[in-house]
Amino acid sequence: MERIAVLIPCFNEEKTIAGVVRDFRRQLPDADIYVYDNNSEDGTVAEALSAGAIVRSEKRQGKGNVMRTMFKTVDADIYVMVDGDGTYPAERVHDLLAPITKDEADMVIGSRLHRMSESQFKPMNRFGNRIFLSMLNSIFKVRVTDLLSGYRAFNRNIVKSLPLLSTGFEIETELTIKSLDRGFRVEEVPIDLSARPPGSESKIKILRDGFLIVETIFALFRDYKPMTAFGVVGLLLMAAGFIPGTVVIDEFLLTGLIYHLPSAVLAVGLILSGLLVGFVGLILHTVARRFQEVDHRLQNLREELFTPEGKKRVD
Ligand SMILES: Nc1nc2c(ncn2[C@@H]2O[C@H](COP(=O)(O)OP(=O)(O)OP(=O)(O)O)[C@@H](O)[C@H]2O)c(=O)[nH]1
Ligand SMILES: [Mg+2]
Incomplete structure (x- = not known):
């Protein structure tokens, strides 16, 4: 019952x-x-x-x-x-x-x-x-x-x-x-x-x-879902960095020189920030995975020690 x-x-x-x-x-x-x-x-x-x-x-x-x-x-x-x-x-x-x-x-x-x-x-x-x-x-x-x-x-x-x-x-x-x-x-x-x-x-x-x-x-x-959450932000930052980046690269390929120095700094800054955020996501993803494993093992342990009714199993 x-x-x-x-x-x-x-x-x-x-x-x-x-x-x-x-x-x-x-x-x-x-x-x-x-x-x-x-x-x-x-x-x-x-x-x-x-x-x-x-x-x-x-x-x-x-x-x-x-x-x-x-x-x-x-x-x-x-x-x-x-x-x-x-x-x-x-x-x-x-x-x-x-x-x-x-x-x-x-x-x-x-x-x-x-x-x-x-x-x-x-x-x-x-x-x-x-x-x-x-x-x-x-x-x-x-x-x-x-x-x-x-x-x-x-x-x-x-x-x-x-x-x-x-x-x-x-x-x-x-x-x-x-x-x-x-x-x-x-x-x-x-x-x-x-x-x-x-x-x-x-x-x-x-x-x-x-x-x-x-x-x-x-x-x-x-x-x-840290990988997705931080990954999306990281990709957006990097995409934003490519906008001034292409201008600078284009200029460099044409003239061999960089005149738009602020654009170059901005592009590098944005792309590096994007990478950083992406890596934070990767690290958190691994941490979350490992915790999932711990959780799973705890669950197994609980099932081994207790019956579904919450009574201690005796050996
Ligand atoms: N114990 C406790 N119960 C709460 C609290 N706030 C709401 N409830 C209860 O939670 C249940 C749901 O609250 P409702 O106000 O009915 O929310 P709802 O069902 O989403 O929306 P309506 O039915 O449209 O008002 C009800 O039984 C409330 O009495 C609270 O602070 N403490
Ligand atoms: Mg209600």
């Missing part, structure tokens, strides 16, 4: 949280349902308790902070993560769980943007999602359709081994990229998103959270 934990990060969701807890209780009668409150100022805690959830609190504000605490402290075989705003369909949880229980995936994303989904997205959120997705798909060649979904299922292995650092809404981007980079099996299941009920408030601040997500994508690009 596998222990399932439903994890609900929550901040001021008194209107909807009780309904979410009850819906999941109905679908998964034996699961432990955790509501992780983050300094809510309304009746969220009381509502969650009255609906029968296990309520825990996290002082450090932000969905990322809460998720990291949940992943660290909650003990289960399978994890379901869902928002507390009642916008994700609880009855679809079985479809999210199926690939995990059959051991066909490590993480299943409930995709709101799948072509089979009929989601009630705010136009701005849909637009933002599309932009981030095309950035990510072009950099990392991932083939997910919903990067930022808050409805996911995980097995214990991925929950306990991903090193997550984000504090806010950028955690979902980090989660997706780090899972794919480490070779975890990621699947998507189409789901329909409904709108927040009237009176409940969105916690997303489009500008601030949008910037944070872009920043996260760039940071992951730098750390996980």
Whole structure:
């Protein structure tokens, strides 16, 4: 019998949280349902308790902070993560769980943007999602359709081994990229998103959270694909250096002399900077590779020492 934990990060969701807890209780009668409150100022805690959830609190504000605490402290075989705003369909949880229980995936994303989904997205959120997705798909060649979904299922292995650092809404981007980079099996299941009920408030601040997500994508690009990130900048610098460079070379070939000394200095400077940046990329690439190997060995070690349920293997 596998222990399932439903994890609900929550901040001021008194209107909807009780309904979410009850819906999941109905679908998964034996699961432990955790509501992780983050300094809510309304009746969220009381509502969650009255609906029968296990309520825990996290002082450090932000969905990322809460998720990291949940992943660290909650003990289960399978994890379901869902928002507390009642916008994700609880009855679809079985479809999210199926690939995990059959051991066909490590993480299943409930995709709101799948072509089979009929989601009630705010136009701005849909637009933002599309932009981030095309950035990510072009950099990392991932083939997910919903990067930022808050409805996911995980097995214990991925929950306990991903090193997550984000504090806010950028955690979902980090989660997706780090899972794919480490070779975890990621699947998507189409789901329909409904709108927040009237009176409940969105916690997303489009500008601030949008910037944070872009920043996260760039940071992951730098750390996980350094050769490409630095290589592109290096090539651009070198290409820029060739512009004054050709003038000088042309002149030298024609006259045997260099009159445009500043152009020559500029060309050399740009090309050397480009080379330098390129080499930084090469070094970081090698370092990142070696860390990937260490990561892989740690993962193997973990599998040798612990069962998938997290019990120590005895010899
Ligand atoms: N614990 C905790 N949860 C948060 C925080 N900010 C947001 N959440 C929760 O994260 C979930 C997602 O937040 P939402 O505001 O619904 O974000 P969204 O789903 O992307 O956007 P909308 O549904 O359109 O508002 C909700 O359950 C929120 O209560 C926070 O600082 N701490
Ligand atoms: Mg929401």
